[in-house]
Amino acid sequence: MKKDTLRVIGVLACCITFVFLAACQSTDVGTDTEEVVPVETSLVNAGSLTGNQSISATTEALSEVALTPSINAEIMEVRVDKGDTVEEGQVLAVLDDTDLQHALEQERAAYERAKSTITMAEAGERGAQANAEQSRVALENADHAINQAREQYEQAQTNLKQAKENQGNSMEQAERSVASAERSLETAKRGLETAERERDRSQQLFDNGLISKQELEQAEEAVEDAKDNVQSAEDSLSDAEDNLEEIQQEYDIELLESDVEQARLQWEEAKDAKKELQTSIDSAEAAVDEAGGSIDDANAALEQARIAVEQAEENLADAVVRAPTSGKVLDMNGEPGEMYGGQEPILTLGELNALHAVANVTPNQLTLFEEGNEVSVRFPSVETETTGTVTHVASTADENGMFPVEVQVSNADQSLRAGIHAELLIEETYVKDSLLVPTEAVITMEGEPSVFVAEDNTAELVSVEVIREESDYTAVRADDLADGSTIVVRGQYFLTDGAAVEDVTEIEDDSEEAEEAAEPDAGGEDA
Known part of the structure; x- marks a missing residue:
């Protein structure tokens, strides 16, 4: 309605002006001379009809921080x-931090005590581990002592038995035994030499790939067996010689029996000592396990103390x-x-270096917004216009069927406040790729929208199809109209088809207006 009223007023003003000009020019013209109508013209542009859609919004703080x-x-x-x-x-x-300071000191003291407890528990564990290790070493020595005592006992029994057997034998028998042992030793040595030669031959055959690894190992085992035979023969010879020496001496059976008994007692004592060491090891290992449990408990207590210190420090920092x-x-x-009392924030801060302009848009307007796009934002109360970025487009409607949209704008100078009115200016293309004429050039002749084309000082009436009309420009379609055509925008209401015209359009010097006239896109802004 406002647009139509302004347009009627403009038309009436133009009519009065051109009636006056026409009357002045016709005073000296004879009745036989064709009247020339002064007109103003503009060019037809090819392009898209665009406009700014204004959507109301309200500013909000980018974020609010409640300090509690x-x-x-x-x-x-x-x-x-x-x-x-x-x-x-x-x-x-x-805030008053006196009690918090005391609480922190107490928690730190408890933490240090917990650390000391861990130190003592670790020392106890190391001591228990050392005792257990000493007991294990002693146990190994006890096994050696038992074996040694057993061997001594067995040797004492053997000595006693041999003494009893040899007591009634003659020196001749002992000497024959020595001789037989010597022969056995010679035989064993010859057997060893034979086995070693056979082993060396087997090694060569094996190196040449003529026998298997198993056959070589059998030859080596034969050498070891021959060595054992030599050793056994040497031992037998030694025994025979000892036996001969003993026969040569006076036998003391009672002394030998005493040796056997003493060796038996030493063997029993060694076995009892081993049992005691095993008991000590079990006790030491139990002590190690107990110390490990104490360390775990101490570590848990230390962690609780550490958490308590951190909480006390946080409480103190909150002051x-x-x-x-x-x-x-x-x-x-x-x-x-x-x-x-901590029930509500002591202070609330708002981040105002940037603001959100929040608008509720209809489903049809929702397609005009896409996150990341830039839009113009106008603040009428402070007469400021800036560029913002769309940061949020709701995916679901609110209870009123509207979709909240948020546009972030910079407010580094703090000139804007939260809660003021804002307008989102969205450029929208109404018609693409059409002919654009000034809206004031379109008139209705015989019920059809038309324009006058001025060419060679003659006005030609051309019917047009109005695609969309805006306040400044109208998108039209016409066969007899082209990009760059000159059409009448002032004085057209005094024209008829074929009328003589004079173009009195003034050339504008303002460069900005000239650039607007040359712009291929045109449109208006919705209020």
Whole structure:
């Protein structure tokens, strides 16, 4: 309605102007001379008809931070006022920390005690492990002592038996035994030489790949057996010689029996000592396990103490309320001398270096927004227009069937406030690739929209099809109209088809207006 009213007023003004001009020019013209109508013209442009759609929005703080200390204490200081701008890390308020300091000292002392407990438990474990290791070494020595005592006992029995057997034998028998042992030794040595030669021959055959590994190993085993035979023969000879020597001496059977008994007792004592060592090892290992459990308990206690210290430090840090980010103080609760109970934020900050312009759009408007795109945002109250970025487009409608859209705009100079009215200006293409004429050039002749084309000082009436009309430009379709055609925009209501015209259009010097005239896209802005 407002657009039509303005248009009627403009048309009436043009009519009055051109009636006056026509009357002045016709005073000296005879009745036989054709009247020339002064007109103003513009060019037809080929392009797209666009326009800005204005969508109402409201600014909101980019984020709000509620500062809620986790302690209950008296408020000692409040260093800011509502509306103050603060920097990150700035101290905003201070709570009484006397009790918190004492609590932290107590927790730290408990932590140190827990560390000492671990040190003592680890020392106990090391001592138990050392005792267990000593007992295991002693057990190995006990096994050796048992074997040695057993061998001595067996040797004493053998000596006694031999003494009893040899007591009644003659020296001749002993000498024959020695001689026989010597012959056996010679035979064993010859057997060893034969086995070694056979082994060396087998080694050569094996190296030449003529016998198997198993056959070589059998030859080597034969050498070892021959060595054992030599050793056995040597032992037999030694025994025979000893036997001969013993026969040559006077036998003492009682002494030998005493040796056997003493060796038996030593053997029994060694076995008893081993049993005692095994008991000691079991006790030492149990002590190691117990010490390990004590260390685990001490570590658990130390971890609890560490957590308690951290909590006490956090509580102490909460006594000093700092700004986690730069922003503006939006709300305050509490004054110096009052008790803070932790039920509500002591301060609320708003980050105002950037704002959100939040609009609720219809499903049809939703297609105009895409996250990441830039849009123009106008703030009528401060007469400012800037560019913002679409940061959020709702995927579901609210209870009113509208879709919230958020556009982030920079507010580094803090000139904008949260809660003010904003307008999102969305450029929309109404008609693509059409002929664009000034809306004021289109008139209705005989019920059809038409324009006058001015060519060679003659006005030609051309019917057009209006595709879409906006306040400044109208998209039309016409066979007799082309890009660059000159059409009448002033004085057309005094024209008839074929009328003589004079183009009195003034050439504008303003470069900006000239650029707008040459722009291929045109349109208007929706209110």
